[in-house]
Amino acid sequence: MNYDREFLTGTVGVLILSFLFERPMYGYEMLQEAERRSARTFQLKEGTLYPALRQMERAGLIRATWRESDAGRPRKYYTLTPKGRRRADSKRRQWSAITMAMQAILQGGHD
Amino acid sequence: MTEPDRAAAFVEDVLARARIPSRREREDLRRELLTHFEDTVRERGSVDAALAEFGSADEIASRFGVVYRAQWRMAHALRIAAGLTVSVVAALGIELALGRPDALRAMTGLACAIVLGFALWRELVGRRLRQPTTMARAGRWLAAFLGLAAYEYGIHHYAGIPLGVLGAAAISGVLVTIAASTAIIMAAADRAFGTLVRRHEV
Numbered sequence: 001m002n003y004d005r006e007f008l009t010g011t012v013g014v015l016i017l018s019f020l021f022e023r024p025m026y027g028y029e030m031l032q033e034a035e036r037r038s039a040r041t042f043q044l045k046e047g048t049l050y051p052a053l054r055q056m057e058r059a060g061l062i063r064a065t066w067r068e069s070d071a072g073r074p075r076k077y078y079t080l081t082p083k084g085r086r087r088a089d090s091k092r093r094q095w096s097a098i099t100m101a102m103q104a105i106l107q108g109g110h111d
Numbered sequence: 112m113t114e115p116d117r118a119a120a121f122v123e124d125v126l127a128r129a130r131i132p133s134r135r136e137r138e139d140l141r142r143e144l145l146t147h148f149e150d151t152v153r154e155r156g157s158v159d160a161a162l163a164e165f166g167s168a169d170e171i172a173s174r175f176g177v178v179y180r181a182q183w184r185m186a187h188a189l190r191i192a193a194g195l196t197v198s199v200v201a202a203l204g205i206e207l208a209l210g211r212p213d214a215l216r217a218m219t220g221l222a223c224a225i226v227l228g229f230a231l232w233r234e235l236v237g238r239r240l241r242q243p244t245t246m247a248r249a250g251r252w253l254a255a256f257l258g259l260a261a262y263e264y265g266i267h268h269y270a271g272i273p274l275g276v277l278g279a280a281a282i283s284g285v286l287v288t289i290a291a292s293t294a295i296i297m298a299a300a301d302r303a304f305g306t307l308v309r310r311h312e313v
Contacts, residue, residue: 027143027147028146028147028150045164045165045166046147046164046165046166046171047166047167047170047171047174048174050140050143050147050171050175051174051175051178054140054175055178058178066142073146074146075146076139076142076146
């Protein structure tokens with residue numbers, strides 16, 4: 001399905017914060033996770049992800065370190081800073097409230 | 112061109128257009144994107160698929176440009192200021208060495224014109240032509256030297272002032288040396304500024 005880009009604006013930051021809330025990840029891993037968990041509904045683009053990661057790193061929300069992955073190859077892992085953890089928590093709660101409200105509105109329209 | 116070379120060329124293209132002021136950040140991004148390409152190629156099986164997923168280099172670079180816009184503008188202003196300062200000091204030094212204080216205004220003006228011309232060239236044309244190879248850089252400096260020498264020879268000939276090929280080459284050499292030292296100073300200011308900004312980041 002093709003989505004209106006406006007729907008997705010602002011979701012990239014929430015996705016990144018949500019992934020990193022769980023555990024440290026590297027860029028490629030985030031793309032795969034977004035695709036897998038959304039059953040390929042979300043296909044996060046590299047050209048969107050990496051600038052967003054840089055922006056969040058500069059804003060002090062995430063921190064990056066190079067270390068070896070489980071496969072033994074060096075990867076740039078991102079983790080949340082305390083500020084990022086607070087932001088992730090807040091965004092997740094906001095997102096849940098918005099989706100519940102939207103669902104209630106959409107379901108109400110069909111009654 | 113081999114597949115890894117094509118991926119590397121794409122990354123270089125993005126980096127060249129992205130206006131990331133800090134060399135360390137550019138290196139870091141280069142490493143991260145190349146690692147990403149290796150992963151994608153391993154999974155998708157070809158570099159074409161990986162490049163198609165990445166999208167247009169111009170679009171990606173412009174997104175990075177938004178991230179670094181403020182820092183790049185400050186670094187650019189700093190580079191121009193540093194270039195102007197050093198060029199004016201160099202012009203004054205040449206004045207004193209030659210014992211020609213009457214030429215002060217002209218030399219200072221020339222130095223400023225070179226720096227501003229260099230900045231303008233870099234902004235309007237340089238980024239589009241930028242190649243990462245040493246040979247390409249040397250070629251551009253040689254072209255600048257020959258172009259300036261031809262200009263000096265032509266303008267003096269037009270004005271009826273005997274200069275000669277050697278004289279034109281000497282003047283061009285001096286101008287190119289000033290421009291090259293300005294470029295080196297700008298690059299050093301770029302690195303210093305990038306390090307300073309990074310040190311103060313969270």
